[in-house]
Amino acid sequence: MGLSEMAETAANFGEASDLPIIRLINGINELVGRIVSVVAIVFAGIIIYDVFMRYVFGSPTRWAFDLSKQLYGFYFILLGGYALRHQAHVRVDLLTERMGHQFRRWTEVAGYLIFFLPFAWVFTRRSWDFAMTSLKQGEVTYGAVQLPVYPLKIAMFVAAALLLIQGVAEVLKLVLNKTDHLEPMEPMDVR
Amino acid sequence: ETWTMTTTWPSSLELIETDKHWVKMVNDLVDDDKLQIEFYDGGNIVPAGEVFGAVESGTIQAGADWPGYWAGRDSAFSPLATTASLFNAVDYVNWIQEWGGADLYNEVYGKFGMVYLPYGVTNNESGFRTVNKPIKTVDDLKGLRLRLSGLEQGKLLEKLGGNQVSMAGGEIYQSLERGVIDGAEFSTPNVDYSGGFQQVTKYWSTPGWHQSSSVFGVMINKAAWDALDAETQERLKIAANATMLWSLSFTEKRATEAYGEFKAAGVEIDRLDDAALAQIQQMANETIEEVACQNPLSAKVYASQLSYLKDYSSWRDASAPFNLGRTPNGPDLAKIEACAGQ
Amino acid sequence: MSGEAIALIMSGLLLLGLFMGHPLAFVLGGTAVLGAVIAGKPMVLGIVVNRIFGDVLDNYVLIAIPLFVLMARFLSDSGVTDKMFEALRHLMARVTGGLGLAVVFISILLAATTGIIGASITVMGMMALKPMLQYGYDKKLATGLIASSGCLGILIPPSIMLILMASYAPGLSVGQLFAGAMMPGVLLGLMYAIYVAAIAWFKPEWAPPVRDEEQISRAAMWRLLIVEAVPPLVLILGILGSLLAGIATATEASAIGAVLALLIVISRGRFEWATFYSALLETGRTSAMILFIVVGATAFTGVFNITGGLRASQDLIRGLADDPYMLVAMMLLVVFILGMFLDWTGIVLLSFPIFLPLVNEMGINPLWFVILMAVVLQTSFLSPPFGYALFYMRAIAPDDVSTGDIIRGVFPFILLIISMCVMIILFPSLVTWLPSTLYGG
Ligand code: NA
Ligand code: NA
Numbered sequence: 018m019g020l021s022e023m024a025e026t027a028a029n030f031g032e033a034s035d036l037p038i039i040r041l042i043n044g045i046n047e048l049v050g051r052i053v054s055v056v057a058i059v060f061a062g063i064i065i066y067d068v069f070m071r072y073v074f075g076s077p078t079r080w081a082f083d084l085s086k087q088l089y090g091f092y093f094i095l096l097g098g099y100a101l102r103h104q105a106h107v108r109v110d111l112l113t114e115r116m117g118h119q120f121r122r123w124t125e126v127a128g129y130l131i132f133f134l135p136f137a138w139v140f141t142r143r144s145w146d147f148a149m150t151s152l153k154q155g156e157v158t159y160g161a162v163q164l165p166v167y168p169l170k171i172a173m174f175v176a177a178a179l180l181l182i183q184g185v186a187e188v189l190k191l192v193l194n195k196t197d198h199l200e201p202m203e204p205m206d207v208r
Numbered sequence: 209e210t211w212t213m214t215t216t217w218p219s220s221l222e223l224i225e226t227d228k229h230w231v232k233m234v235n236d237l238v239d240d241d242k243l244q245i246e247f248y249d250g251g252n253i254v255p256a257g258e259v260f261g262a263v264e265s266g267t268i269q270a271g272a273d274w275p276g277y278w279a280g281r282d283s284a285f286s287p288l289a290t291t292a293s294l295f296n297a298v299d300y301v302n303w304i305q306e307w308g309g310a311d312l313y314n315e316v317y318g319k320f321g322m323v324y325l326p327y328g329v330t331n332n333e334s335g336f337r338t339v340n341k342p343i344k345t346v347d348d349l350k351g352l353r354l355r356l357s358g359l360e361q362g363k364l365l366e367k368l369g370g371n372q373v374s375m376a377g378g379e380i381y382q383s384l385e386r387g388v389i390d391g392a393e394f395s396t397p398n399v400d401y402s403g404g405f406q407q408v409t410k411y412w413s414t415p416g417w418h419q420s421s422s423v424f425g426v427m428i429n430k431a432a433w434d435a436l437d438a439e440t441q442e443r444l445k446i447a448a449n450a451t452m453l454w455s456l457s458f459t460e461k462r463a464t465e466a467y468g469e470f471k472a473a474g475v476e477i478d479r480l481d482d483a484a485l486a487q488i489q490q491m492a493n494e495t496i497e498e499v500a501c502q503n504p505l506s507a508k509v510y511a512s513q514l515s516y517l518k519d520y521s522s523w524r525d526a527s528a529p530f531n532l533g534r535t536p537n538g539p540d541l542a543k544i545e546a547c548a549g550q
Numbered sequence: 551m552s553g554e555a556i557a558l559i560m561s562g563l564l565l566l567g568l569f570m571g572h573p574l575a576f577v578l579g580g581t582a583v584l585g586a587v588i589a590g591k592p593m594v595l596g597i598v599v600n601r602i603f604g605d606v607l608d609n610y611v612l613i614a615i616p617l618f619v620l621m622a623r624f625l626s627d628s629g630v631t632d633k634m635f636e637a638l639r640h641l642m643a644r645v646t647g648g649l650g651l652a653v654v655f656i657s658i659l660l661a662a663t664t665g666i667i668g669a670s671i672t673v674m675g676m677m678a679l680k681p682m683l684q685y686g687y688d689k690k691l692a693t694g695l696i697a698s699s700g701c702l703g704i705l706i707p708p709s710i711m712l713i714l715m716a717s718y719a720p721g722l723s724v725g726q727l728f729a730g731a732m733m734p735g736v737l738l739g740l741m742y743a744i745y746v747a748a749i750a751w752f753k754p755e756w757a758p759p760v761r762d763e764e765q766i767s768r769a770a771m772w773r774l775l776i777v778e779a780v781p782p783l784v785l786i787l788g789i790l791g792s793l794l795a796g797i798a799t800a801t802e803a804s805a806i807g808a809v810l811a812l813l814i815v816i817s818r819g820r821f822e823w824a825t826f827y828s829a830l831l832e833t834g835r836t837s838a839m840i841l842f843i844v845v846g847a848t849a850f851t852g853v854f855n856i857t858g859g860l861r862a863s864q865d866l867i868r869g870l871a872d873d874p875y876m877l878v879a880m881m882l883l884v885v886f887i888l889g890m891f892l893d894w895t896g897i898v899l900l901s902f903p904i905f906l907p908l909v910n911e912m913g914i915n916p917l918w919f920v921i922l923m924a925v926v927l928q929t930s931f932l933s934p935p936f937g938y939a940l941f942y943m944r945a946i947a948p949d950d951v952s953t954g955d956i957i958r959g960v961f962p963f964i965l966l967i968i969s970m971c972v973m974i975i976l977f978p979s980l981v982t983w984l985p986s987t988l989y990g991g
Contacts, residue, residue, distance in 0.1 A: 060617075125570075
């Protein structure tokens with residue numbers, strides 16, 4: 018699949034919306050979310066394989082501990098933008114529920130500008146330096162099994178960038194009045 | 209100037225005492241308008257594994273550590289922290305102070321924009337503590353899952369037939385209790401005792417051949433160091449030297465007390481015999497040669513350490529039995545010097 | 551800028567962001583950034599990334615969170631719960647208050663198999679609320695009971711809350727917290743059962759027996775119970791057994807649990823790729839939601855600490871309470887009040903760094919304190935205005951049940967939770983006995 022095709026596939030995941038930029042960002046995070054969510058099964062499998070090898074064959078793996086930990090890191094951090102795209106991040110909507118639509122909309126925009134954007138920007142900017150330092154040093158874990166650490170640090174930067182652009186898309190949706198999540202949200206998560 | 213400093217040690221581990229000792233001494237020795245250090249216990253500012261990055265980037269000015277934690281960034285950090293069956297604490301002091309060691313710390317940390325003041329030494333670590341199988345011979349190590357820190361240490365254990373498990377200090381107790389690992393090394397006897405290991409292990413195998421002694425110190429961001437005047441810098445070094453001597457006798461005293469406490473708790477203590485240690489020495493030498501030859505900087509550090517041992521051996525051996533420690537039958541100096549490109 | 555000033559400013563920003571309805575994760579993260587800038591120390595922002603990586607990404611213990619979420623979802627897909635409830639409902643049908651007791655017992659069983667609450671409240675609400683109302687149960691009792699019993703899942707191990715707590719409490723392991731929460735959790739469930747039995751005794755019209763035509767034969771009932779109840783029991787044994795018997799760590803137990811639950815789904819012929827995939831997607835969103843609160847909180851705590859806000863807050867508490875019991879009572883009250891507005895993730899992550907050093911300083915047993923806090927946090931699901939369990943019940947309950955009914959319904963259970971806390975304070979061994987038997991020391 019070529020890059021342009023991938024972008025198109027990605028955009029198709031997004032819901033119909035006027036601005037192509039919103040569709041593209043929605044699509045990218047949707048695609049990332051749908052791929053990365055599967056990783057949970059992979060690290061579950063690795064952990065069980067290690068337990069099995071240890072107790073049945075008495076020969077544990079050398080790599081399961083570090084690898085499953087790294088996969089878990091990739092997994093949840095890259096899903097931050099995807100969760101935001103689905104408005105899955107928990108919020109307290111005591112007051113906002115009682116606000117009028119317009120007031121609530123602009124309150125939400127203000128929330129993104131005051132809190133989200135400064136955080137997401139610092140997270141993105143600083144994790145870029147963090148990842149590049151690690152890459153330059155060729156950082157590995159410090160035991161006998163020397164697993165590279167920089168891929169995870171680079172993933173953290175990518176995740177921060179995905180979160181940042183999704184936040185921009187959410188602000189645009191609010192400003193253009195194209196949101197679908199403003200209705201009182203039913204608790205969707207499984208906590 | 210005000211510096212923010214933290215450490216890799218949580219407040220519950222006695223290792224933090226060395227850091228606090230140095231900080232207090234600096235704050236006493238240096239006028240408040242020149243420098244004040246605000247010290248935070250480990251984990252309060254950044255997690256242990258991130259202290260290096262925080263000092264390197266200048267986010268905080270100083271961070272106390274055990275250099276071995278950074279071996280994943282450069283394997284040369286490993287011999288700056290400990291050696292497998294080579295140096296004892298006095299060797300580290302000699303080497304750092306008079307045989308060029310201090311410069312090597314600054315060369316390796318300098319690559320990352322930091323200055324290093326070694327200010328703590330502890331002598332031999334406890335050795336392995338096992339749940340229900342004593343380690344009396346080298347053969348007993350075969351097939352055991354043992355918690356162990358370090359690159360050379362892990363490779364050496366694998367040569368001896370054991371499996372290295374890396375895990376944070378806080379997870380060891382439970383893993384021993386639940387049988388997830390067969391045994392663990394952690395630190396010196398006093399630190400181990402504060403970790404409650406006597407409750408979950410029946411056997412203790414000495415000596416700590418994997419970590420014959422250890423060095424601790426403070427990483428200082430180069431820009432922050434350069435901002436100090438020469439006199440203040442000198443006072444920081446004086447405090448480091450004084451702390452180093454204090455840390456040696458403090459830990460040895462505490463280790464002796466803890467040894468008695470482990471015995472009183474009913475832990476069986478077995479010492480590996482000299483033949484076993486000679487065999488381990490052989491394999492430690494091979495490991496050191498292998499690891500050193502993968503990194504010229506690591507080879508340079510080892511070459512310097514081995515040159516010191518060779519140089520000092522003439523007088524050390526002549527003064528036996530009143531000498532300080534032993535001259536180990538160590539790795540091949542010429543080979544490691546070749547790897548260092550000297 | 552003084553620590554007191556920065557503590558005040560950062561708390562103010564936190565409240566502002568929460569009441570603006572912005573996601574908690576980013577309110578915390580944003581407050582960290584703004585706090586550092588306002589304190590005139592923007593250079594400390596470097597620690598934000600250090601902390602996110604070291605505390606949240608590079609953390610073996612937290613792997614268990616997505617896996618326990620996944621397990622709960624598989625378990626609910628398997629339909630085991632429905633069958634179990636059916637069996638117990640028939641078993642207890644003839645008893646006054648039997649349906650209510652069945653709800654409590656199933657909830658305790660569910661709690662011992664899953665680590666999250668939403669699933670059990672939803673499932674129980676769907677299955678039990680309609681028949682309870684139909685047979686004339688009091689609206690307040692029915693909704694309050696289902697909501698409160700459902701929350702036991704986060705207290706009775708396994709529990710993702712206890713996992714997160716262990717990850718943030720230096721020196722306490724997941725195993726110790728699981729063992730410590732076991733007795734208080736089960737006892738609280740039994741207190742709910744006794745309460746229902748007492749109501750049934752004194753006010754039988756609030757909890758009447760089930761009519762005869764609904765009842766099935768004894769043989770059919772036992773078959774249902776044995777065939778349907780065995781799989782979840784296997785699951786409990788698989789998870790808690792492997793954890794407590796020392797075969798596996800909490801992380802490993804969570805992986806075993808997820809795969810066992812999947813096997814139950816498959817063995818019941820309920821496996822479908824589409825459901826499987828949507829379980830993975832939902833788990834992904836939920837895990838990201840929980841763990842991003844950890845991300846925001848670790849940024850917040852780091853900046854709060856380094857700018858002096860943390861020390862100022864601790865000094866304030868120290869000044870107010872010099873007696874250990876006074877201190878504990880005050881901290882629990884703070885947790886209770888926070889529980890009205892925040893969910894447990896935010897409360898744990900914000901309060902642990904402030905409370906635990908004080909707890910250690912006062913020589914209070916940290917395990918005991920953490921479990922006390924876990925019990926008090928049961929109220930955070932139930933106390934208005936912001937309580938997850940209330941929302942879940944509101945979503946499930948028919949329209950003739952008002953929100954006021956639900957709130958009045960959970961009130962007696964909040965009192966029961968508070969009495970449980972008093973019992974733990976009077977008899978600390980309720981918490982400490984099992985961990986010290988299992989783990990020594
Ligand atoms: Na549970
Ligand atoms: Na609440």
